[in-house]
Amino acid sequence: MITAPTMAKVSDSGARHVGISDPGEQALSRFLTGLLGDGYAGEVAQDVASRLVSATDNSIYQVLPAAVLYPRGGEDINRIVRAARSDPQRPIALSPRGGGTGTNGQSLTRGVVVDVSRHLNRIVSLDVVGRTVVVEPGVVLDQLNEYLKPYGLFFPPTVSTATRATIGGMVATDASGKVRIPIHSGRVFRFEAGHRSDLMSATIPI
Numbered sequence: 001m002i003t004a005p006t007m008a009k010v011s012d013s014g015a016r017h018v019g020i021s022d023p024g025e026q027a028l029s030r031f032l033t034g035l036l037g038d039g040y041a042g043e044v045a046q047d048v049a050s051r052l053v054s055a056t057d058n059s060i061y062q063v064l065p066a067a068v069l070y071p072r073g074g075e076d077i078n079r080i081v082r083a084a085r086s087d088p089q090r091p092i093a094l095s096p097r098g099g100g101t102g103t104n105g106q107s108l109t110r111g112v113v114v115d116v117s118r119h120l121n122r123i124v125s126l127d128v129v130g131r132t133v134v135v136e137p138g139v140v141l142d143q144l145n146e147y148l149k150p151y152g153l154f155f156p157p158t159v160s161t162a163t164r165a166t167i168g169g170m171v172a173t174d175a176s177g178k179v180r181i182p183i184h185s186g187r188v189f190r191f192e193a194g195h196r197s198d199l200m201s202a203t204i205p206i
């Protein structure tokens with residue numbers, strides 16, 4: 001059985017590897033107070049069990065986060081980012097997480113994990129003629145292709161982790177192919193797949 005102190009030890013080496021920082025108790029408490037005061041509607045998990053689940057992915061690394069957040073929508077994401085940046089001297093490190101199947105430990109952090117797979121997993125709309133589908137970032141690849149099947153369409157990138165890999169995680173790790181993808185976050189802007197998305201709905205070509 002892995003205990004929290006052991007994980008902390010392991011996380012020290014992980015932290016050096018991926019360049020992440022522990023916010024410390026006071027800064028974390030200020031962050032969470034600010035977040036809840038701003039109307040955050042998602043869940044906050046600080047118990048060891050939830051943190052342990054987010055302490056590993058498909059890599060060799062183990063890094064215990066200070067807390068895990070499960071935002072309920074785009075506004076919650078904005079609230080999280082605002083609260084994390086409220087003290088410019090000590091910003092809170094945030095790490096988005098989808099299915100946790102990444103192979104290099106990129107979703108691991110000693111800061112705060114933002115898990116979008118629990119609630120941000122809706123397929124928003126489909127344009128069969130234009131061949132685009134609007135999805136939230138926690139939509140799993142197999143879920144998307146199951147939805148598209150009756151229309152004779154599919155999202156072509158295949159990953160062996162398709163039962164758990166999310167569209168957000170695929171875009172962030174470049175597993176979605178070299179396409180340009182517009183991201184909706186109130187306004188629309190474009191970015192190259194492989195760059196970090198803004199965790200909001202993505203319109204993806206199918």
Ligand SMILES: Cc1cc2nc3c(=O)[nH]c(=O)nc-3n(C[C@H](O)[C@H](O)[C@H](O)COP(=O)(O)OP(=O)(O)OC[C@H]3O[C@@H](n4cnc5c(N)ncnc54)[C@H](O)[C@@H]3O)c2cc1C
Nearest residue numbers: 098099100101102103104106137166168169170172173175
């Ligand atoms: C061609 C190809 C290339 C691949 N390259 C890589 C690679 O370079 N590294 C790798 O680890 N795996 C890679 N994989 C494996 C594959 O990317 C993962 O199994 C899967 O796509 C990750 O999805 P996930 O939801 O499990 O993401 P997670 O493991 O949860 O996260 C992976 C990364 O994406 C970020 N992320 C997750 N969701 C979001 C979001 N909504 N917005 C912004 N960032 C987000 C995380 O912070 C983390 O950096 C590759 C696969 C293929 C087919």
